[in-house]
Amino acid sequence: MSKTLEGLTIGAGRDKSKVTFLPEPEPRPRHYTVISVDDHLVEPPETFEGRMPARFAESAPRIIEHTDGAQYWKLEDRLIPIAGTNAVSGRPPAEYSMDSSRLEHMRRGCWDIHHRITDMDLAGVYASVCFPSMVAGFGGARFVETKDHDLGFAAMQAWNDWAIEDWAGAYPDRMVPLAITWLGDAQLAADEVRRNAARGCHVLSFLDQPEKLGLPSIHTGYWDPLFQACVETDTSLNLHVGSSSWICSGSSDGPAEIITSLFFAGAAIATSDWLFSKIPLRFPTLKIVLSEGGIGWLPALMDRIEHCMRYKDFTGNWVHETAHPNEVLLNSFWFCALDDAAGFQMMNRLNPDQVMVEMDYPHADSTWPDTQHYLQKHIGHLPDDIIQKVTWKNAAALYGLDIPASVLQGSW
Numbered sequence: 001m002s003k004t005l006e007g008l009t010i011g012a013g014r015d016k017s018k019v020t021f022l023p024e025p026e027p028r029p030r031h032y033t034v035i036s037v038d039d040h041l042v043e044p045p046e047t048f049e050g051r052m053p054a055r056f057a058e059s060a061p062r063i064i065e066h067t068d069g070a071q072y073w074k075l076e077d078r079l080i081p082i083a084g085t086n087a088v089s090g091r092p093p094a095e096y097s098m099d100s101s102r103l104e105h106m107r108r109g110c111w112d113i114h115h116r117i118t119d120m121d122l123a124g125v126y127a128s129v130c131f132p133s134m135v136a137g138f139g140g141a142r143f144v145e146t147k148d149h150d151l152g153f154a155a156m157q158a159w160n161d162w163a164i165e166d167w168a169g170a171y172p173d174r175m176v177p178l179a180i181t182w183l184g185d186a187q188l189a190a191d192e193v194r195r196n197a198a199r200g201c202h203v204l205s206f207l208d209q210p211e212k213l214g215l216p217s218i219h220t221g222y223w224d225p226l227f228q229a230c231v232e233t234d235t236s237l238n239l240h241v242g243s244s245s246w247i248c249s250g251s252s253d254g255p256a257e258i259i260t261s262l263f264f265a266g267a268a269i270a271t272s273d274w275l276f277s278k279i280p281l282r283f284p285t286l287k288i289v290l291s292e293g294g295i296g297w298l299p300a301l302m303d304r305i306e307h308c309m310r311y312k313d314f315t316g317n318w319v320h321e322t323a324h325p326n327e328v329l330l331n332s333f334w335f336c337a338l339d340d341a342a343g344f345q346m347m348n349r350l351n352p353d354q355v356m357v358e359m360d361y362p363h364a365d366s367t368w369p370d371t372q373h374y375l376q377k378h379i380g381h382l383p384d385d386i387i388q389k390v391t392w393k394n395a396a397a398l399y400g401l402d403i404p405a406s407v408l409q410g411s412w
Contacts, residue, residue: 019105020092025369030124031376032387033408035176035395037336038240038292038358041130041167042087042111043073043159044103051158056151060158061135063103070100073135075155076147083110086133089119089362096364110362113170120174124372125359126392126407129176129399130167131205131240131291132159139207139243140180144215149184156182157192164201176399177201178238183215186222190229197233203399204230205238205291208270212244218277227283236287236334236398239274241266263365267293268301271333275325276317280332287398289334292365295343295355298335302326302349330354334398337378337390339367344378352386356395 045063052060061075063082072079081100087110088096103111109119120128131138136159143159146152160179168177179196181189181204193204206226207213216222230237241247241263248265250258267290274280274288305325312318318325330351336358337343347355357375360366367374379387396403406412 018095020095021107022090022092025122027122028124028369028372030410031372031380032124032391033403033410034125034357034359034371034375035127035129035392035399035401035403036120036125036359036361036371037129037289037356037395037399038338039128039130039361040086040133040363041113041116041163042083042103042106042133042362043135043162044111047135047162048155048158051161052154056154059148059151061155066100068100069102071102072100075135075142076151078145080142081134083133085364087111087362088364089366089368093364107362113167113175116361117171117174119361119368121412123359123361123367123369125361126403126412127174127176127395127401128359128361129178129203129238129395130163131178131238132163132180135159136180137243137245138240139205140183141207141213141243141245143180144183145213152184153182153188156180160192160196160201164196164199168201173402173404176203176401178203178205180205181226183207183210183213186216186225189223190225193226193229193235194233197235202233202235203238204235205240205243207244208239208241208266208290209244209246209273212246218274218279224282227279227286230287231283231285234287234400236289238289238291239270240291241270241293263292264294264297267335268297271298271329272301272305275329275333278318278321280328281321281323284332286332287334288332289336289398291336292338292358292360293335294340295335295337295350296340296346298329298343299346299349302329305329334394338365339374339378341378344382347382347386352389353394355390356398357390 048060061073063071064074066072071082083101087106090107109115143152143156164177168175179201181192211217248262334354336356338358359368359371361368
């Protein structure tokens with residue numbers, strides 16, 4: 001059974017007036033150079049200011065004060081939570097909630113780029129890829145859900161302008177620019193990829209399972225213009241787990257632990273879906289990235305694929321292809337790990353050139369500020385060359401980031 005992200009009730013109803021900030025952490029020891037390939041930002045109030053066409057000046061997304069004491073984004077007649085578990089780093093888990101919050105109830109690094117850099121320094125993370133939060137949706141889905149698509153399109157472009165120019169642009173050596181695109185039309189989506197690539201943004205956050213939002217399936221060929229644009233501009237296609245507002249769950253009345261323990265299952269489902277869509281075969285240089293999906297489940301999926309190929313003449317899809325699906329899986333997909341001991345113990349089953357790490361700041365899953373500690377615990381046994389690949393080399397190559405020699409020597 002599945003649930004939508006907006007339907008979750010984890011931590012709902014908690015006392016919003018109780019706000020506790022944990023003691024300010026001391027800077028953590030740096031064992032490795034780290035590029036975190038999955039973090040999130042919380043959009044500040046000025047995100048859309050001055051970026052929307054004049055005719056939408058009054059209807060642009062804006063933050064409002066609600067009667068329940070929380071802040072929300074207002075987009076048309078829809079109220080979108082400003083944070084929830086998207087911004088809980090530095091707070092005790094007992095106060096985590098899916099309810100909307102207020103900017104002053106979260107660490108300033110959640111929504112202020114200058115404070116974000118400080119928080120990265122505290123955790124020993126040099127560079128970061130930041131995905132959207134609630135007002136956009138991880139893959140930009142909120143904007144295509146508008147009644148006025150012209151408004152939604154303008155908001156999508158305004159979000160990209162802010163994220164590229166103000167957020168990542170403030171620290172271009174340390175923040176990898178990431179964009180979303182217009183999900184209402186594949187050709188317009190492709191045009192937006194090219195618009196952003198022309199100004200140096202080659203990272204796209206797309207939906208892991210578009211069909212879950214009532215959009216065309218990846219098996220239809222509908223999205224081919226977008227994939228072609230990504231290939232032409234060397235733009236990586238990043239599929240964040242949950243970006244289609246869908247997560248894997250159990251019984252409808254089951255406890256929250258079922259949802260949180262199965263989070264990786266969404267990545268496994270999306271990976272199989274994209275693999276057997278044959279998109280990687282039709283677009284062999286397309287870089288498909290599973291963001292926040294982990295790696296521990298990959299060997300099991302590969303074992304099952306190997307088994308299924310015994311009766312491929314029965315299933316009938318992967319019959320005449322020269323490449324084995326597991327070969328395609330290990331060469332066309334990139335994966336990232338958070339707190340994933342089993343995955344790193346099975347690195348010999350994976351392609352070490354396409355595994356990366358993440359901090360997931362400021363989400364509930366985040367390892368901040370102890371990211372370096374978790375990494376040392378999980379990868380310390382690996383050979384030095386593999387450690388360098390997964391902590392920074394693979395991400396730097398994928399996202400086109402130059403790491404100064406001083407940083408590699410432990411100073412920045």
